[in-house]
Amino acid sequence: MTAVPIPLASVKRISLWRRYLRRPLGVVALAVFAVVVVVAVLAPWLAPFDPNLVDFRITRAIPGGEHLLGGDSAGRDILSRLLHGARTTLYGAVITCAAGLLLGVPAGVAAGYFGGVTDRVCSWISDALQSVPGMIVLLVVAAGTGQDFTVLMVALGVFLAPGYYRITRARALAVRREPYIDAARVAGVTNPRILRTHMMRAVYAPIVVQTALTAGIAVGMQAGLQFLGIGSASTPSWGQMMNDGFQTMLTQPLILLWPSIALGVTIAALAFIGSTLADLVSVRSEQPSRRSRGVVRRELSEATEEPSGTHEHDASACALRIENLRVGYATPSGAVKEVVRGVSLDAAPGEVLGIVGESGSGKTQTVFALLDLLPAGGTAVADSIRVAGEEVSSRTALLGRSIGYVPQEPMSNLDPCYTIEHQLVEPLRHVQGMSKADARARAREVLVRVGLTDPDRVLRSYPHQISGGMAQRVLIAGAVAGRPALLVADEPTTALDVTVQAEVLELLRELQQEYGMALVIVTHNFGVVADICDRVVVMRDGRVVETGAVEQIFQRPADPYTAELISASLDDTEGRHELDELARVGGEDETR
Numbered sequence: 001m002t003a004v005p006i007p008l009a010s011v012k013r014i015s016l017w018r019r020y021l022r023r024p025l026g027v028v029a030l031a032v033f034a035v036v037v038v039v040a041v042l043a044p045w046l047a048p049f050d051p052n053l054v055d056f057r058i059t060r061a062i063p064g065g066e067h068l069l070g071g072d073s074a075g076r077d078i079l080s081r082l083l084h085g086a087r088t089t090l091y092g093a094v095i096t097c098a099a100g101l102l103l104g105v106p107a108g109v110a111a112g113y114f115g116g117v118t119d120r121v122c123s124w125i126s127d128a129l130q131s132v133p134g135m136i137v138l139l140v141v142a143a144g145t146g147q148d149f150t151v152l153m154v155a156l157g158v159f160l161a162p163g164y165y166r167i168t169r170a171r172a173l174a175v176r177r178e179p180y181i182d183a184a185r186v187a188g189v190t191n192p193r194i195l196r197t198h199m200m201r202a203v204y205a206p207i208v209v210q211t212a213l214t215a216g217i218a219v220g221m222q223a224g225l226q227f228l229g230i231g232s233a234s235t236p237s238w239g240q241m242m243n244d245g246f247q248t249m250l251t252q253p254l255i256l257l258w259p260s261i262a263l264g265v266t267i268a269a270l271a272f273i274g275s276t277l278a279d280l281v282s283v284r285s286e287q288p289s290r291r292s293r294g295v296v297r298r299e300l301s302e303a304t305e306e307p308s309g310t311h312e313h314d315a316s317a318c319a320l321r322i323e324n325l326r327v328g329y330a331t332p333s334g335a336v337k338e339v340v341r342g343v344s345l346d347a348a349p350g351e352v353l354g355i356v357g358e359s360g361s362g363k364t365q366t367v368f369a370l371l372d373l374l375p376a377g378g379t380a381v382a383d384s385i386r387v388a389g390e391e392v393s394s395r396t397a398l399l400g401r402s403i404g405y406v407p408q409e410p411m412s413n414l415d416p417c418y419t420i421e422h423q424l425v426e427p428l429r430h431v432q433g434m435s436k437a438d439a440r441a442r443a444r445e446v447l448v449r450v451g452l453t454d455p456d457r458v459l460r461s462y463p464h465q466i467s468g469g470m471a472q473r474v475l476i477a478g479a480v481a482g483r484p485a486l487l488v489a490d491e492p493t494t495a496l497d498v499t500v501q502a503e504v505l506e507l508l509r510e511l512q513q514e515y516g517m518a519l520v521i522v523t524h525n526f527g528v529v530a531d532i533c534d535r536v537v538v539m540r541d542g543r544v545v546e547t548g549a550v551e552q553i554f555q556r557p558a559d560p561y562t563a564e565l566i567s568a569s570l571d572d573t574e575g576r577h578e579l580d581e582l583a584r585v586g587g588e589d590e591t592r
C-alpha cells in the first residue's frame with residue numbers, strides 16, 4: 001500500500017452515525033436496543049395473550065405448548081407480560097430522561113454561561129438533590145400520588161437531572177471562555193441567541209451520551225421500584241415480574257430468569273451505546289489504538305515518494321542528521337494523513353539552521369518528531385536520526401542532555417505552581433545528577449548569562465511574577481543549562497513583543513556560538529532567517545522545497561515558492577538592521 005498524502009480539504013467529516021456503525025460492540029448494542037424498542041411498540045400485536053388474562057391451568061407452568069415461556073404464579077402468560085413489560089420500561093425511561101433533560105440542560109447551560117448567582121443557585125439545588133436519599137423520596141411520592149407511574153418517573157427524572165446539569169455546566173463553562181463567544185457578544189449577538197446557537201451546539205454531544213446512560217439508570221431504578229411493589233398491578237412490568245419470580249425462585253427459577261434477562265440485556269445495551277458514543281464524541285479523550293498506530297507506521301514505511309532535502313555534512317560530524325522523516329496521523333475515515341513527507345536535513349556543530357515555511361508546512365511536526373513530542377495519534381518513521389553523530393531510536397532520553405528545547409509559548413511552558421528555581425534546579429539534579437547546591441549555582445549562572453540582572457529574585461519568583469520576555473530567557477537558560485550539542489527553538493520569538501524579539505534572537509545566537517551548539521530554529525519569518533541563520537531549509541506541504549546557505553537562498557532562490565515567501569516576509573517589514581538604521585537616522589534628525 002502506498003501512503004498517499006491526503007490534503008486537509010479532502011479529509012471528509014464523517015457523520016457520528018457512520019462512525020458509530022464502525023464500532024462492532026456499539027452496533028450489537030444498538031441492534032439489541034432496537035429489538036427492545038420494536039417489541040415495545042408492537043407488543044399488542046406480538047403478544048399471543050392478554051398480559052393480564054388469568055388462566056389457572058398455566059399457573060407456574062413450564063415453557064411449552066401455546067405458552068412459550070410458561071405461566072407465572074397468578075396464571076398469566078409470561079411471554080405476553082414480558083413483551084408488554086418492554087413497553088412500560090421504555091415509556092418510563094423516556095419520561096425520566098425527558099424530565100432530566102428539561103431540568104438539567106437549561107440549568108447547566110445557564111449556570112456555565114452566566115456564572116455568578118445563577119451558577120451558585122443552580123449548583124446549590126443540584127448538590128441538594130444529590131444529597132437527598134432518592135429512593136425514599138420516590139417511595140413517599142408513590143404513596144402521595146396513588147402510585148401514579150408517570151409522576152413517579154418524572155420524580156426519578158428530577159433526581160437524575162444533576163447528571164445532565166453537571167455535564168452541561170462543565171461544557172458551557174469551557175465554551176464560555178472561548179474567544180468566539182466573546183467575539184459574538186462584541187458583535188452584538190444577544191445572550192438568548194448565543195445560548196441557543198453556540199452553547200447548545202457545544203453541549204449537544206455530551207447530552208446524547210448522558211441520555212443513553214441515564215436511560216440505563218432509569219430502567220434499572222424503575223425495575224427496582226416495581227420490584228418493591230410500586231406501580232399499578234394491572235400494568236405489566238419487568239420489575240413486577242421479577243418480584244413474582246423471586247417468590248418462587250427455588251421451585252420455579254425460570255419465572256425470575258426471563259424478566260432478569262430482559263432487564264439485564266436492555267441495561268447492558270444502553271450502557272454500551274452510551275460508552276460507544278462517549279468514545280466517538282470524545283467525551284473521553286480517545287487514545288489511538290496500537291492497531292491504528294501500527295497501520296500508520298506501516299503506511300509511512302511503505303511510502304514510495306522520494307525523500308526531499310539534502311545533507312551538507314558528513315553523518316558522523318553532524319550535531320543533527322535526519323534522513324527521510326515521515327509523520328502521519330490516522331484519520332477517522334481510516335486513511336493516513338501524512339503531514340511530514342520524507343524530510344532530510346542536517347546541522348553541524350556551531351551551525352544555525354533555519355526551518356522556514358508557511359503555516360501548516362510541517363515545520364513544527366518535524367521538530368516534534370525529532371523531540372519525540374508528537375501529540376497523541378502522531379506516528380513518525382525515519383530511515384535515520386542522528387544526534388551528536390550517534391544514531392538514536394528514542395530522543396526522549398537525550399532531552400536535557402544532548403538536546404535542549406526552547407518552545408514557542410514561554411508562559412504556558414512554565415508550571416504556575418512552582419518557582420523558577422524549582423523548575424530550573426530539578427531537571428539539573430535529575431538529568432545531570434547534580435547536587436541541589438550545584439544545580440542552584442548553575443541555574444543562577446545561566447540566568448545571569450541569559451541577561452537576567454537579578455537572578456536571585458527571578459529564582460524566587462513564580463512564572464506570573466515575571467514578564468513574557470523574562471520567561472523566554474528563563475526557558476532558554478533551562479535549555480542550555482545542560483550544555484546540549486543541539487538546541488531546537490520552535491518560533492521562540494512569536495509570543496514576544498518586537499523589541500524583545502531581537503534581543504532573544506541575539507541571545508540565542510550568542511549562546512549557540514559560546515557553547516558550540518547546533519541551533520535549529522523554526523520560523524515562518526525570513527527576517528529571523530536573515531538575522532541569525534547560516535543555512536535554511538524551506539518547507540511546503542510536509543516536504544523540503546530547497547536547502548541552502550542563507551545568502552544563496554536570498555539572492556538566488558531556486559524555487560518560486562521560496563522567492564514568494566521571501567518577498568512576503570520582507571516586503572512590509574523592516575529588518576533589524578534597517579530598524580537600527582532608521583532609529584539612527586531619526587536620532588540624528590532630532591539632534592539637528
Ligand SMILES: Nc1ncnc2c1ncn2[C@@H]1O[C@H](COP(=O)(O)OP(=O)(O)OP(=O)(O)O)[C@@H](O)[C@H]1O
Nearest residue numbers: 329339357358359360361362363364365366375524
Ligand atoms: N494533532 C494533529 N493531528 C492531525 N494533524 C495535525 C496535528 N497537528 C498538526 N497537524 C497537521 O500537520 C500539518 C503541519 O502542522 P505544523 O504544526 O507542523 O505546521 P507548521 O508549519 O509548524 O505551521 P505553524 O507555523 O502554523 O505552526 C498541518 O496540516 C496540521 O494540520
